[in-house]
Amino acid sequence: MKMQFAKHFGITAMALVLLLALNSGGMAEEPQYGGTFHWAMIRDVGSVDPADAHATFRINVVNMMFNGLVEFDEDAEVVPDLAHSWDVSEDGMVYTFHLEEDVYFHSGRQMTAEDVKYSFERLSHPDTAALGYWLLDSVKGKPEFADGEADEIEGIRVIDDHTVEIELEVGDGGFLRKLGTAYASIVCHEGIADDMDLIEPIGTGPFQYVEYEPNEHVKLERFDNYWEEGLPYLDAVQIDMLVDDSVQMMRFQVGDQDLMDVNDPMIWHTLNADPEFAELLHQQQGASVQVLTLNYQKEPMDDKRVRQAILYGIDRERITEDVIGGLGEPAYTPLPPAISDMLDIDDAYGYDPEKAMELLEEAGYEDGFTVEAPTVPTVWQRLTLEGVQADLDRIGIEVEVQVMEPAAYTEMMNAGEAVMGNMNVGSQMADPDEVFFEFLHSDRTPGLNRAAYTNPEFDELIEEARETVDEDKWLELYQEAAEIIIEDAPWAFVHYPYVNRAIAEDLHGIRQFPTRPDLCIKEAWFAR
Amino acid sequence: MKEHLIKRLIVSIPTIIGITIVAFLLMYVLPGDPVDILMAERLDPDTEAMLREEMGLDDPLHQQYLTFITNALQGDFGRSYHTRQPVGEMLGRALPATIQVSVWAYLLSIAIGIPLGTYAAVRHKSWADTGTMFLALLGICAPPFVVALFFLYMLGYQVQIFPLGGYGTWMHMVLPAITLGVRPAGMLARITRSGMLEVLREDYVRTARSKGLGEKIVIWRHALRNTMIPVITVMGTQISGLLSGSVVVEAVFAWPGIGHMSVEAIQARDFPVVQGVVLVSAIIVVVINLLVDLSYGAIDPRVRYD
DSSP states (O other): OHHHHHHHHHHHHHHHHHHHHHHHHHHTOOOOOOOEEEEEOSSOOOOOOGGGOOSHHHHHHHHHHOOOSEEEOTTSOEEESSEEEEEEOTTSOEEEEEEOSSOBOTTSOBOOHHHHHHHHHHHHOGGGOOTTTTTTTTBTTHHHHHTTSOSSOTTEEEEETTEEEEEBSSOOTTHHHHHTSGGGOOOOGGGBOTTSOBSSOOOSSSEEEEEEETTTEEEEEEOTTOSSTTOOOOSEEEEEOSOOHHHHHHHHHHTSOSEEEOOOHHHHHHHHTSHHHHTTEEEEOOSEEEEEEEOTTSTTTTSHHHHHHHHHHOOHHHIIIIISTTSEEEOOSSSOHHHHHHTTOOOOOOOOHHHHHHHHHHTTOTTOEEEEEEEOSOHHHHHHHHHHHHHHHHTTEEEEEEEOOHHHHHHHHHTTOOSEEEEEEEOSSOOHHHHHHHHHSGGGTTTTOTTOOOOHHHHHHHHHHHTOOOHHHHHHHHHHHHHHHHHHOSEEEEEEEOEEEEEOTTEEOOEEOSSSSOEEOTTOEEOO | OHHHHHHHHHHHHHHHHHHHHHHHHHHHHSSOOHHHHHHTTOOOHHHHHHHHHHHTTTSOHHHHHHHHHHHHHTTOOOBOTTTOOBHHHHHHHHHHHHHHHHHHHHHHHHHHHHHHHHHHHHTTTSHHHHHHHHHHHHHHHSOHHHHHHHHIIIIIIISOOSOSSOSSSHHHHHHHHHHHHHHHHHHHHHHHHHHHHHHHTSHHHHHHHHTTOOHHHIIIIIIHHHHHHHHHHHHHHHHHHHHHHHHHHHHHHTOOSHHHHHHHHHHTTOHHHHHHHHHHHHHHHHHHHHHHHHHHHHHOTTOOOO
8 A cells, every 4th residue: 555655656646747747847938039919909098198097908009109197907906017126215205206217109219207296297297188187186286277277287306317205285195006007108309299188108118109090900019118128029910899709709800910819708618619719818816896876765675684685695606606607706895806905805795695585575576576787788697697597586586687788878877866786897097085085975976886876874985095104094094985985885796807818828927917907918928 | 854863962961960969969979078988097187178179079050060061061070079081081091992892792682682582583482482482581690790790700710711700801801791691692592582582473475485485584584683672772772771781791701881980970079070970871872772762763664753
């Protein structure tokens, strides 16, 4: 027996050594230069202006051409980018950023602290009409500058060519995170017209702009003078626009496309069923949580027991596995994963149909009820709601799924008219304020507080939290806020959608993040 | 003739203005706010107010329309809410792409549809007639997106002769043009066949045959020309059909035309783009109808506009 064990152990050990040797050989493989990265999108990027980079598809493209002072890493932590370090004053109101010195714009000019000031003032100028206009609201002098009462933002001061100081007017616990968004990219003023319109996207990023033909493609090429030594490895990038999911799959299969975003469970399974492509599929934690809004002001959702019953009545494991085909993971918290991980939140509302029915009975709905629930036609959103529909049917709640045209759905949901609705709650910078304030504060009704949730205690907490600069206190307040939300249950959280991608076998070095951008190709290379 | 043309052009103006008013009102009646859609996950009130002012959405409705129509008359269609690009420039890129694919599809449908219909009529009640008409019916009934995916799968993915969507070379053009041309080709074949069958029974065809003219001359010179009036009417209506049919084809083949652009604009409630597309499309359709009317006179000398 002992001999046999020793023999098996020996074989296993040898196999392991061999595997490790092979693996290390693979690891030792040096990145190669060259090649064009082919990618495609189902829609048009619309704009390559960082000031308007509000959604993932746009942010990912902008991020190839621009840098910010800071960025996010794979754990959604803020890490240095153009600012190699920074100091924060004791009261948390003054940030001093020390910039990398040998940074050049694609135009050839050196980037200095003046460019940081210019970029932030352009973002805050009403003529830019930027979607990120709000980003620097907490900076001293921003309102006066935006109103035209001042020529510059008082709180942004250039100390020397490589040092910039930013003073806040009000405390802002999420300030550094804001600077990690694509809105806060450093732009070159030579690429901006006098009326603040973007003429050409000139940044300091690893790739420089070649052309953007709307509804056709974006073409970029390697920036040889990129400040991070040796990067990037790729020669060029071509992103084709308006390419349908099924066409993207064919392109990927014949090798015309190197990376493909998969949002349709059917496409995922088609690729997964093919041994040649199954191993090229990758899943990454996403930046959102899929929830049902349960309208706080409308019957029968105005009863906490009903809302909690719905939470107990949803079998999230079944929905993620069987209904959306494994394209997400069950959600037991109301916050996107990166924020959930930041706080210390226990899983809440495990599947318990008996308890759900008890709660419904207590609330006087022992015979159940019927509720209409609007959704957008996006495959996995619709499927999620249909999954919930089947679960709630078992506890006596009949959900009538209404698939609506997206714009009409947005208006209906923002008006707070839906008793129950489907919503994807996203977080760009893993700041709890993005979720708590924007989606749940009573000031945002009508608006994104689609559950019409009102709780003065919660409102006060997050108003205090967003102005808190002490990180421990900041986390503590959000922790408290999260607990209130879980107890009050204005949302039934269902799953965290993954970022699902197919990546070509010979493409290495792709980095993915649980924030936005969720993709970075500066270290990507082809083994060809 | 000249008088008729001027009269028709004058009548066209209120038609075009009427179309733009209806489209304008429809966009505002439709639920969905452009700023809310644009801002998506961050409805910051100050940003929203700033954007509304910038886009002129705070102005009264009639003023917004007047601003649009006044600027449009000077060639300025405004800027897209989403891309911030001038709508004129967007149309300038998208319209040629749609016209390009539509023209090729149109020529293809004529080159296939009319000979097929004529052939079927000449071989009336034969297997060739039944087979041709079955194909024509298939072309009419098959949903464009199915046809598009079929061609893409067979000729782009399996055989890999043509690119999998995109725009630029003539190779990119082939599959979209065929897909878009299939339905009008089927319709032209059917209408040509029925017209031809009627004409072939006419006395003058019998006379032509009895005076010893060859069958080819009888069919192609005498009969076909007299079949053309209903065929041209259908051909005229098909042009506007091609413009709207291109929406699906553009979506599948990643073709950057106005069909795709208008769908995106409607979904985003991007009013300036929708208005621009409606105005330009209305002008195209009105002009085409006028040209079709005028062509009757050229083909049938009995048609006079005096």
